[in-house]
Amino acid sequence: MMNTNDTPKTLLEAVKFFSDYENCRKLMMEARWPNGVVQCPFCGSDHVTYMDNTRRWKCYGKHPRAQFTLKVGTIFEDSAIPLEKWLPTVWLLANCKNGISSYEVARALGVTQKTAWFMLHRVRLAMRSGGLGMMGGEVEVDETFIGGKARNMHLQKREEKITGTGGKDKAAVLGFLRRGGEVKAEVIPNRKKKTLHAMVNEQVTPGASVYTEALASYDGLENQFDHQVVDHAIEYVKGRVHTNGLENFWSLLKRGIKGTYVSVEPFHLARYLDEQTFRYNNRNNDEIGDPGRFALVLAQIIGKRLTYDELTGKAAQEKQRQVEN
Ligand SMILES: [Zn+2]
Numbered sequence: 001m002m003n004t005n006d007t008p009k010t011l012l013e014a015v016k017f018f019s020d021y022e023n024c025r026k027l028m029m030e031a032r033w034p035n036g037v038v039q040c041p042f043c044g045s046d047h048v049t050y051m052d053n054t055r056r057w058k059c060y061g062k063h064p065r066a067q068f069t070l071k072v073g074t075i076f077e078d079s080a081i082p083l084e085k086w087l088p089t090v091w092l093l094a095n096c097k098n099g100i101s102s103y104e105v106a107r108a109l110g111v112t113q114k115t116a117w118f119m120l121h122r123v124r125l126a127m128r129s130g131g132l133g134m135m136g137g138e139v140e141v142d143e144t145f146i147g148g149k150a151r152n153m154h155l156q157k158r159e160e161k162i163t164g165t166g167g168k169d170k171a172a173v174l175g176f177l178r179r180g181g182e183v184k185a186e187v188i189p190n191r192k193k194k195t196l197h198a199m200v201n202e203q204v205t206p207g208a209s210v211y212t213e214a215l216a217s218y219d220g221l222e223n224q225f226d227h228q229v230v231d232h233a234i235e236y237v238k239g240r241v242h243t244n245g246l247e248n249f250w251s252l253l254k255r256g257i258k259g260t261y262v263s264v265e266p267f268h269l270a271r272y273l274d275e276q277t278f279r280y281n282n283r284n285n286d287e288i289g290d291p292g293r294f295a296l297v298l299a300q301i302i303g304k305r306l307t308y309d310e311l312t313g314k315a316a317q318e319k320q321r322q323v324e325n
Contacts (some may be wrong), residue, residue: 014088041073
């Protein structure tokens with residue numbers, strides 16, 4: 001890994017750092033082939049030679065496409081944007097506490113805002129944590145509403161009460177925080193009992209302690225879990241029973257969305273949740289620091305496409321076969 005003194009801290013520093021193709025190549029190679037052995041993304045053979053002039057490898061295996069670049073087999077593959085522009089974008093999104101806007105990326109990289117917007121969404125896809133598994137121990141569960149313009153608060157509250165959705169242009173989000181561990185957040189269609197119970201059953205191991213506010217939709221969770229309620233009309237903390245961890249996460253999330261992205265359409269909200277939960281779950285990882293968080297995202301960008309069979313439908317068939325057996 002690189003010297004921490006070289007670590008870019010701003011978008012301009014990142015652009016400068018990655019304008020040196022050697023830095024891009026080194027980091028991509030570390031992420032793609034951690035054991036140092038270059039393998040063909042098509043056939044897995046290590047019988048390959050590097051051609052300096054074209055920045056490509058040639059594979060001697062028997063298949064149609066004999067050459068590959070560092071982008072083949074990653075989410076960068078079918079994009080004309082060079083690594084010199086992709087990598088600073090990955091770096092910044094992995095490390096900027098409040099995210100980074102497509103306008104800023106567009107300005108710094110010299111691409112259109114629309115291109116930058118698509119790039120950021122692809123990187124967010126890579127930031128989505130595959131399966132952290134179910135949560136056990138003590139788990140805070142809480143919902144919030146995101147989006148919507150500032151407007152008459154009384155009207156908004158009334159709408160919330162009537163529809164339970166917080167209004168037309170707002171999206172409901174349900175969060176889970178394992179004490180001393182990770183956070184998860186998902187967009188939910190509404191906060192009805194059926195919806196919330198299904199989500200909690202999916203994410204939390206039976207018997208775990210579940211801490212929620214006093215919302216009727218959570219009633220009945222005590223049948224499966226050690227369900228404890230803190231009634232915010234009375235108090236915010238009842239010993240270990242509170243949702244302060246999630247409250248902190250919500251304010252971080254909202255600050256990022258308001259400050260950097262101004263507003264987010266409910267349809268795209270899930271991607272922003274992936275982005276913010278990634279940074280939150282890796283926030284205290286001082287050992288790895290900025291370069292480490294960057295490497296984590298990069299590894300997931302590659303991992304996503306390295307399951308090449310998935311793209312061709314082979315993996316889905318295989319899974320189906322296993323189910324049938
Ligand atoms: Zn090959």
